[in-house]
Amino acid sequence: MSGFQAKLERYESLAAECQRTAKTANESNQGFYLRASEHYRQLADEVRALIATFDLAA
Template sequence: MTGFQAKLERVENLAVECELIAKRVDGCNASCISVRASTIVSWQTHVRALIASFNIAA
């Protein structure tokens, strides 16, 4: 399970980086990057639930 958790941490870092980049760029680019960041955050929620279900089943 640590492999999944390590990958999740990497993805969390990517979401933070996307949000930081979105703050530094203008207009349409910021909007596009911000949408990507929110998609990553949504994905993280699903992966956390999946990891939790594995932990409960174990």
């Protein structure tokens, strides 16, 4: 389970980092970082749901 928790923390961290970078990026790169942030947030949500499934099964 700790592997999934580590992945969750990593995706959340990457999402936050991309969000911060988007704030300072120039206009042409801002969209890229916002999309990357959203992608990492979706991955974090999926891992969170997977962890919850394991918690329910236990």
